[in-house]
Amino acid sequence: MSGSIEPGSGGDVVIEATDLARTFGEVVAVDGIDLSVTRGEVFGFLGPNGAGKSTTIRMLTTLLRPTGGSARIDDHDVVGSAAAVRRIIGVALQDSSIDPLMTGNELMRLQAVLHGIPRSEARRRCPELLARVGLTGAADRRVATYSGGMRRRLDLALSLVHEPGILFLDEPSAGLDPTSRLALWEEVRRLNRELGTTVFLTTQYLEEADELASRIAIIDRGRLVREGSPEALKATVGSPTLRVDVDPVFFETTRRVLADFGPDRPAREGRVSIGLDGGAARVAEVVRALDDAGVPVTHLELDAPSLDDVFADATGRRLEGADE
Amino acid sequence: MSASAVAHTEGLGHVGGVALAICGRGMRRIRARPTLIMPVLLMPLIFVISFTGAFGSLTRVEGYGTDNVFNWMAVYAALQGAVFAGVGGASATAEDLENGFFDRLLLTPGSRVPILVGTMAYSALRSTIPTTGVLFVSVLGGLSLAGGPLALLTVYVATAGMAAVFCLVGLAVVYRFRTMRSMILIQVFGFSSMFLSTGQVPIHFMNGWLHAVARVNPITNVLRFARQGFLGDLTWAMTWPGLVALGGMSLVSGTLAVWQLRRLAA
Numbered sequence: 001m002s003g004s005i006e007p008g009s010g011g012d013v014v015i016e017a018t019d020l021a022r023t024f025g026e027v028v029a030v031d032g033i034d035l036s037v038t039r040g041e042v043f044g045f046l047g048p049n050g051a052g053k054s055t056t057i058r059m060l061t062t063l064l065r066p067t068g069g070s071a072r073i074d075d076h077d078v079v080g081s082a083a084a085v086r087r088i089i090g091v092a093l094q095d096s097s098i099d100p101l102m103t104g105n106e107l108m109r110l111q112a113v114l115h116g117i118p119r120s121e122a123r124r125r126c127p128e129l130l131a132r133v134g135l136t137g138a139a140d141r142r143v144a145t146y147s148g149g150m151r152r153r154l155d156l157a158l159s160l161v162h163e164p165g166i167l168f169l170d171e172p173s174a175g176l177d178p179t180s181r182l183a184l185w186e187e188v189r190r191l192n193r194e195l196g197t198t199v200f201l202t203t204q205y206l207e208e209a210d211e212l213a214s215r216i217a218i219i220d221r222g223r224l225v226r227e228g229s230p231e232a233l234k235a236t237v238g239s240p241t242l243r244v245d246v247d248p249v250f251f252e253t254t255r256r257v258l259a260d261f262g263p264d265r266p267a268r269e270g271r272v273s274i275g276l277d278g279g280a281a282r283v284a285e286v287v288r289a290l291d292d293a294g295v296p297v298t299h300l301e302l303d304a305p306s307l308d309d310v311f312a313d314a315t316g317r318r319l320e321g322a323d324e
Numbered sequence: 325m326s327a328s329a330v331a332h333t334e335g336l337g338h339v340g341g342v343a344l345a346i347c348g349r350g351m352r353r354i355r356a357r358p359t360l361i362m363p364v365l366l367m368p369l370i371f372v373i374s375f376t377g378a379f380g381s382l383t384r385v386e387g388y389g390t391d392n393v394f395n396w397m398a399v400y401a402a403l404q405g406a407v408f409a410g411v412g413g414a415s416a417t418a419e420d421l422e423n424g425f426f427d428r429l430l431l432t433p434g435s436r437v438p439i440l441v442g443t444m445a446y447s448a449l450r451s452t453i454p455t456t457g458v459l460f461v462s463v464l465g466g467l468s469l470a471g472g473p474l475a476l477l478t479v480y481v482a483t484a485g486m487a488a489v490f491c492l493v494g495l496a497v498v499y500r501f502r503t504m505r506s507m508i509l510i511q512v513f514g515f516s517s518m519f520l521s522t523g524q525v526p527i528h529f530m531n532g533w534l535h536a537v538a539r540v541n542p543i544t545n546v547l548r549f550a551r552q553g554f555l556g557d558l559t560w561a562m563t564w565p566g567l568v569a570l571g572g573m574s575l576v577s578g579t580l581a582v583w584q585l586r587r588l589a590a
Contacts (some may be wrong), residue, residue, distance in 0.1 A: 052523050063427055063431070083433050086433040087430050093424060097424035097425045097428050098425070101352075102353070107540050111350060113342055113344075115432065115433060116334075116433065206437065293383040
């Protein structure tokens with residue numbers, strides 16, 4: 001299933017892809033996806049490494065030409081009107097793409113020139129943006145001296161220099177420590193809330209998608225497999241997930257016992273997971289059944305459905321560890 | 325999207341602004357890390373010192389048009405430095421492509437050609453550093469300005485032009501292969517082109533295929549153009565073929581580079 005995604009809130013569509021595809025020789029990176037994002041949304045594009053997220057974002061931002069289908073950004077075709085698309089989008093790409101030998105100020109000025117911002121306007125806007133992301137004090141320092149979090153924040157400021165209405169963020173918090181990640185999330189929320197910026201973000205972090213996105217599309221092996229609000233997606237999974245860790249010797253016995261309590265769900269090695277029919281009320285019953293079967297349980301947990309469960313439900317694999 | 329109302333991403337102003345910014349970025353990188361220019365400066369210096377030392381007596385042979393080897397070798401070493409400077413400019417782009425910085429440049433809403441023009445201008449500008457170094461050492465060695473101060477101008481024009489040409493050739497290759505490793509192709513091409521010219525010996529000293537290649541090699545004309553002011557007076561007959569050679573090489577390499585740049589996002 002390639003998955004067809006309809007706009008979430010019924011507002012005007014600013015990002016629209018129709019049967020969008022990209023192949024590299026024999027490799028199909030993106031396999032005919034349809035999606036629509038409405039103005040003012042924070043749209044999360046979730047998937048494991050190699051799922052096709054970055055290829056999709058590169059096509060939507062005109063950095064890569066699609067080999068099939070089409071995409072429009074605010075009614076501009078990404079191939080036919082690429083310059084117009086670049087004029088209205090801001091892009092913060094993976095790997096930061098920041099020159100370590102330049103200072104924050106120098107990069108901001110270069111970015112302003114690239115986007116044709118008049119010098120007087122750039123002089124006003126660049127310090128404002130650096131202040132907004134908390135980098136005023138570091139503006140004249142070389143980027144080589146910045147932490148990972150500071151680089152990502154600078155990248156965000158750079159992507160905003162021409163005040164775009166649509167912002168693409170490719171793995172914005174990859175490699176960041178928890179504090180930097182929270183600060184970045186807050187800034188993305190603020191942009192969306194205060195300026196109404198439409199945000200299209202790719203991520204492999206379930207928590208990031210859950211925290212930021214009002215709507216999520218899940219991509220796996222180049223195809224869209226699920227779409228909806230985080231709550232709606234989790235609701236589709238139904239019962240909570242019971243995870244039981246046991247010694248490998250008792251693995252099959254555990255599976256057999258748990259099969260009476262709900263459907264099997266994908267789990268990492270050494271763990272048995274099921275969707276527990278009846279929810280928390282039946283945990284004691286499960287424990288008794290395992291005890292009667294002589295299975296010594298080393299760990300047991302019950303979680304409300306997560307986006308990982310949604311991914312597992314759609315693909316038969318867990319997102320966490322899906323790279324392996 | 326208020327920026328759309330004030331941004332100017334078309335016209336000569338934007339083209340010039342972006343090209344200048346790219347060129348300025350390159351020079352700022354050198355200021356931030358002077359080691360970036362050291363190979364470009366040292367290589368031709370070593371070259372001029374070692375060649376003039378090893379072949380100091382060469383110009384006693386009739387046909388060189390000078391009795392001081394610096395008058396012959398200085399321009400050759402300066403042009404080698406310029407080739408190095410040009411390839412270095414393209415290498416910086418290869419680095420940008422590998423680390424993702426080039427994506428930032430590609431996201432400019434205007435034409436992408438100024439990115440190429442700026443890189444070329446940066447290469448031409450940085451070529452003045454090794455050229456100045458070579459000329460300084462050569463003056464110490466007795467370089468004569470037989471053609472007057474204009475002799476220096478011809479060297480700077482020739483080296484800037486050669487740096488631009490080899491930068492464009494390098495960019496065509498880098499845009500095609502997108503890796504730093506591809507630069508080895510340009511280095512081999514650059515040095516071969518120089519060796520297959522009249523860099524070291526006059527053309528009538530050469531025999532067979534070497535003579536034929538040197539005769540059609542446009543770099544031979546560039547060498548004649550840049551060298552004339554150290555061997556005698558400057559003449560239009562020696563000047564125009566050099567300028568035409570530089571213009572022709574720039575046109576061909578520029579066309580190739582623009583073609584590959586346009587293919588880059590495909």
